Amino acid sequence: MNDKAQIHTLEGLFAATLMVLTVMLITRSSLIITPQSELSMDVQLKQTAEDALAILDMAPGTALQFNLTELVAGGNMTEATPQDNSLKPLDTEIDTQLNDIMYNVDLAYVENDTLTVKHAIIHGAPVENSVVATRPVTLYNSTVTQAGGAWNVSSNDVKVVEVRLIAWRV
Amino acid sequence: MAGIIDDTDGQWIALSGLTISISLVLVAILVNEAAITGYYSSYAALEFPKEKIREITAQTQESAKNAAQLAWNYSGGLHATNESVLNNFTALLSNYSAQMNTIYAVHGETVNITLSKAVFNSSHSIDIIWLNISYDDGTTRYTSEPEIIEVKQ
CATH class of the missing domain: 1.20.5 (Single alpha-helices involved in coiled-coils or other helix-helix interfaces)
Incomplete structure (x- = not known):
């Protein structure tokens, strides 16, 4: 037993206290870090979904055979089921855009002054962190006739349909 | 010590x-x-509705062009008058605006699209449309007054 190196002992104690304080600071920060990473993923997923609809809507005819308006205009107006999608060509196009991302598509439109929402594509039940991307398209009688759809649009009228793409990662 | x-x-x-x-x-x-x-x-x-504002203006521009053409056709084409084309175009735009308003109201957003002015050419079809577009989601307010659309472009 001797009384040497007491400063070293105090230094060790001081350093240990600082390290504990540092670890506490980082641990408390994790409450902020966790939602930050989740939000970043949500932003990325929402942007991907928005881009997919924008590409389908605005791509030139040489890039895609049918654009979003034509794909929606060709709808047969039946409610989709998990086994039977009512807009198969649209499903094929979106599937090409969204690799490894699950999605459903709903169509919202005004009929007799009330908003009607129909499921067009169903691939499953959306999870908690799902995002929704929307894009309106305008249908005319000529567009519907050309696409062979079942929409009821008179020759001097327009029909605004909102395409709702609900996307999530599993 | x-x-x-x-x-x-x-x-x-x-x-x-x-x-x-x-x-x-x-x-x-x-x-x-x-x-x-x-x-x-x-x-x-x-939170910032960047894509919403883009899609509303882009869709309105495209729809206004198509509605102008449709109004001219429905008014009799070459036999149309400026008044009949304007009446038909106003009715189409009003219908479009009402539907957009209902669809976006479900998201808690207001969209209002009104006609400010239409410029006709010698064949009685609309050349330039001046629209007023406004969007408000309670946090972000966007207005484009006027949104000038060249139909023939």
Whole structure:
């Protein structure tokens, strides 16, 4: 037993206290870090979904055979089921855009002054962190006739349909 | 205690320990700041309705062009008058605006599209449309007054 190196002992104690304080600071920060990473993923997923609809809507005819308006205009107006999608060509196009991302598509439109929402594509039940991307398209009688759809649009009228793409990662 | 005061060995070790500890605290603060910045930037990116405003203006431009053509056709084409084309175009635009309003109201947003002015050419079809577009989601308000649309472009 001797009384040497007491400063070293105090230094060790001081350093240990600082390290504990540092670890506490980082641990408390994790409450902020966790939602930050989740939000970043949500932003990325929402942007991907928005881009997919924008590409389908605005791509030139040489890039895609049918654009979003034509794909929606060709709808047969039946409610989709998990086994039977009512807009198969649209499903094929979106599937090409969204690799490894699950999605459903709903169509919202005004009929007799009330908003009607129909499921067009169903691939499953959306999870908690799902995002929704929307894009309106305008249908005319000529567009519907050309696409062979079942929409009821008179020759001097327009029909605004909102395409709702609900996307999530599993 | 005399031993502690007189013992001056190991001062470099004590100093390096202090330096490393302070560095760790600084790094922790930096990480914390970066996380907070990321949180607020992600939140802002999700909340600001950039895509909504883009899609409303793009869709309105496209629809107004098509409605102008449809109004001209429905008014009799080359036999149309400026008044009949304007009446039909106003009715189409009003219908479009009402539907957009209902669809966006479901999201808690208001969209209003009105006709400000239409310029006709010699064949009684609309050349230039001046629209007023406004969008409000309670936080962000956007207005384009006028949104000038060249139909023949």
